[in-house]
Amino acid sequence: xxxxxxxxxxxxQVQYLDPINGKDRKGQATFxxxxxxxxFADGTQALLPYDGSHxxxxxxxxxxxxxxxxxxxxxxxxxxxxxxxxxxxxxxxMPPALRKKLLxxxxxxxxxxxxxxxxxxxxxxxxxxVWYGSIWGLGQLVKxxxxxxxxxxxxxxxxxxxxxxxxxxxVVVAPVEQIAARLITHAPxxxxxxxHVTVIRSHEENAFALPGGPIMxxxxxxxxxxxxxxxxxxxxxxxxxxxxxxxxxxISKELGLSxxxxxxxxxSSVLTxxxxxxxxxxxxxxxxxxxxxxxxVGMQLAHKAGYQADALGNFFSRLQKKSLxxxxxxxxxxxxxxxxxxADRLDQIQTTKAGLPPAGPKAPAPSxxxxxxxxxxxxxxxxxx
Numbered sequence: 001x002x003x004x005x006x007x008x009x010x011x012x013q014v015q016y017l018d019p020i021n022g023k024d025r026k027g028q029a030t031f032x033x034x035x036x037x038x039x040f041a042d043g044t045q046a047l048l049p050y051d052g053s054h055x056x057x058x059x060x061x062x063x064x065x066x067x068x069x070x071x072x073x074x075x076x077x078x079x080x081x082x083x084x085x086x087x088x089x090x091x092x093x094m095p096p097a098l099r100k101k102l103l104x105x106x107x108x109x110x111x112x113x114x115x116x117x118x119x120x121x122x123x124x125x126x127x128x129x130v131w132y133g134s135i136w137g138l139g140q141l142v143k144x145x146x147x148x149x150x151x152x153x154x155x156x157x158x159x160x161x162x163x164x165x166x167x168x169x170x171v172v173v174a175p176v177e178q179i180a181a182r183l184i185t186h187a188p189x190x191x192x193x194x195x196h197v198t199v200i201r202s203h204e205e206n207a208f209a210l211p212g213g214p215i216m217x218x219x220x221x222x223x224x225x226x227x228x229x230x231x232x233x234x235x236x237x238x239x240x241x242x243x244x245x246x247x248x249x250x251i252s253k254e255l256g257l258s259x260x261x262x263x264x265x266x267x268s269s270v271l272t273x274x275x276x277x278x279x280x281x282x283x284x285x286x287x288x289x290x291x292x293x294x295x296x297v298g299m300q301l302a303h304k305a306g307y308q309a310d311a312l313g314n315f316f317s318r319l320q321k322k323s324l325x326x327x328x329x330x331x332x333x334x335x336x337x338x339x340x341x342x343a344d345r346l347d348q349i350q351t352t353k354a355g356l357p358p359a360g361p362k363a364p365a366p367s368x369x370x371x372x373x374x375x376x377x378x379x380x381x382x383x384x385x
Contacts, residue, residue, distance in 0.1 A: 009030055009032070009089075009091075010030075010088070010089045011028035011029060011030045011039070011089070012028070012029050012030075012031065012081065012082075012083050012086050012089050013026065013027075013028060013029075013082045013083050014026070014027055014028070014029040014038065014079045014080060014081055014082055015027075015079070015080035015082060016038055016040070016046065016077065016078075016079060016080075017077060017078045017079075017080070018071070018077045025040060025041075026040075026041075026082075027039055027040045027041075027046075029079060030089075031086075031089060031090045031091055031094055031102075032091050032094070033091045033093040033094055034049060034050060034094070035047050035048060035049050035050065036048045036050070036067070036069065036079065038079070046071070046077070048069040048070075048071060048077065048079075049069070049070070050069070050094065050095050050098060051070065052069070052070040053067060053068060053069040053070065053098065054067075054068055054098075055067055055068070055098065055101045055102060055105065056068060057105065064080050064081065064082075065080075065081040065102065065105040065106055066078050066079065066080050066081070067079040067081065067098075067102070076160060081102070081105075081106055083106070084106050085106060086102070086106050087103050087106070090102060090103070145248075147191075147192045147193065147212075147245075148192070149248075150193070150211040150212035150213075150242075150245060150248045151192075151193060151194050151211075151212035151213060152212070153210075153211045153212060153248070153251075154194070154210040154211040154212030154213055154214045155194075155212065155214075157210050157211070157214075157282075158198075158210060158214045161200065161210070161216055161282070162198055162200060162216070165200040165201045165202065166198060166199070166200060166201075167199040167200065167201055167219060167380055169376055169380060171368050171372055171373060171376040172199055172219065172222060172373055172376045172377050172380065173199050174366070174367050174368065175228065175366030175367055175368050175370075175373050176197055176199055176217065176222070176231065176235075177197065178366050178367060179228055179231055179232050179235060179307075179363075179366065180195070180196075180197040180215075180235055182232075182305045182306070182363055183232060183235055183236055183239060183301055183302065183305050184239075185305070186301055186304040186305045187239065187243070187301065188243065191243055193212055193213040193242055193243065194212055194213040194214075195213040195215065195239060195242070196213060196214055196215070197215045197216075197217060197235060198214065198215070198216055198217075199217055199218075199219060199222065199377075200216050200217070200218055200219070201218075201219050201380050201381065201383070202218040202219060202220050202381065203218075203219075203220045203381040203382070204218050204220050204221075205218065205220045205221040205224050205319065206218045206220065206221055207221055207234050207235070207238055208238065208282055209238040209239070209241040209242050209246075209247050210247060210282065211242070211245075211247050211248040211251065212242065212248075213242055215235060215238045215239065215242070217231070217234070217235070217238075218381075219377040219378070219380040219381040220377075220381045221234070222373060222374065222377035223374050223375075223377040223378035223381055224319075224374075225315065225370075225374065226311075226314070226315075226318075226370075227308070227311060227370060228307065228363070228365070228366050228370060229302070229307045229308035229311035230311040230312065230314065230315040232302040232305060232307035232311070232363070233298060233299060233302050233307065233309070233311045233312030233315065234298075234312065234315065235298075235302075236297075236298030236299065236300075236301040236302040236305075236312075237294045237295060237298035237299075237312060238294075238298075239298065239301065240293060240294040240297040240298045240301070241286070241290070241294050243297070244290065244293055244294065244297075246286055246290045246293075246294070247282070250286065291345065292345070292348060295312065295345065295348060295349055295352065296348070296352045298312065299312055299349065299352050299353065299356070300352070300356065303356050303357075303359065304360065305363055306359070306360060306361050306362045306363030306364075307363050309352070309353050309356055310349060310350065310353045312349060313346050313349035313350065313353075316345070316346060316349070317346055320346075
């Protein structure tokens with residue numbers, strides 16, 4: 001017998017986070033039989049299938065139900081459920097396990113066992129703190145997790161960002177790899193990370209680091225860069241996010257103490273589950289101190305490698321001017337959503353430059369003329385699938 005049509009398709013208010021393009025906005029989600037339809041105030045929509053999705057809790061206090069879903073662009077997006085008691089707004093024919101968990105978390109969440117988990121995790125964290133003497137709080141706890149956990153987690157996550165988007169055009173890839181290789185040789189000895197830079201096809205002007213060393217840079221950003229020095233500054237900045245474990249800490253903070261505790265206990269079997277959840281977190285903004293540190297150390301690294309140190313400031317300043325001149329253009333500049341270019345930050349970049357030692361040998365020119373790199377990158381951005 002054919003299933004009866006759902007007669008109560010009322011929407012639910014959600015916060016929609018897409019880590020790839022930096023979009024974080026509210027919308028109205030309709031939970032249909034096979035998909036979730038999210039409608040935004042500007043008239044645009046997102047249609048997300050249930051296949052590959054899962055439910056977790058998180059947010060600022062670790063208590064918001066979140067539906068993590070695979071978008072049509074081979075990466076995960078996150079829907080923060082902003083309302084409670086939404087049972088009458090879920091299609092009865094949607095996947096039963098998913099529906100059951102959403103019902104449990106949004107209707108009876110305060111009474112169910114999952115509410116106890118953060119409390120238990122906090123108690124365990126306190127016990128670990130006493131055991132180790134000086135480990136108090138998540139930041140200190142993360143420091144005790146071996147760096148090999150970052151590397152393993154990054155390897156688990158990387159496919160979600162590169163699938164179908166990796167660029168093989170040597171005119172674009174070879175110069176980026178040459179810049180990256182030179183930076184890596186000047187990185188601190190014994191850092192233990194597996195740095196690898198991948199160019200991905202996207203019109204977004206963006207770059208981001210995954211835990212343990214993978215760094216993504218888009219063709220859109222390369223097309224708008226003015227020199228190898230700017231790219232060196234950007235890559236140096238992202239490398240410091242890895243060296244400072246900023247991305248790993250950000251993921252740990254969002255997913256809760258259970259991540260750090262599991263890895264600290266040597267439970268690597270949870271990596272796949274954690275990676276699926278963590279993929280949707282790339283795109284959240286770093287803290288001011290983390291950004292300042294990455295600017296400073298990234299510039300120092302680029303300077304040691306023979307690149308113009310203040311080129312990073314030139315890049316930020318140019319993007320900021322474009323975003324202020326055109327609100328529409330600002331939506332495309334995804335790099336600014338996670339790496340805000342405020343005036344005081346640009347001042348700090350100039351201060352850092354003034355304190356650098358005399359420049360050493362200049363980095364060799366890349367194998368391709370930079371204008372050719374930009375043209376090829378622009379062409380690839382236009383063919384983004």
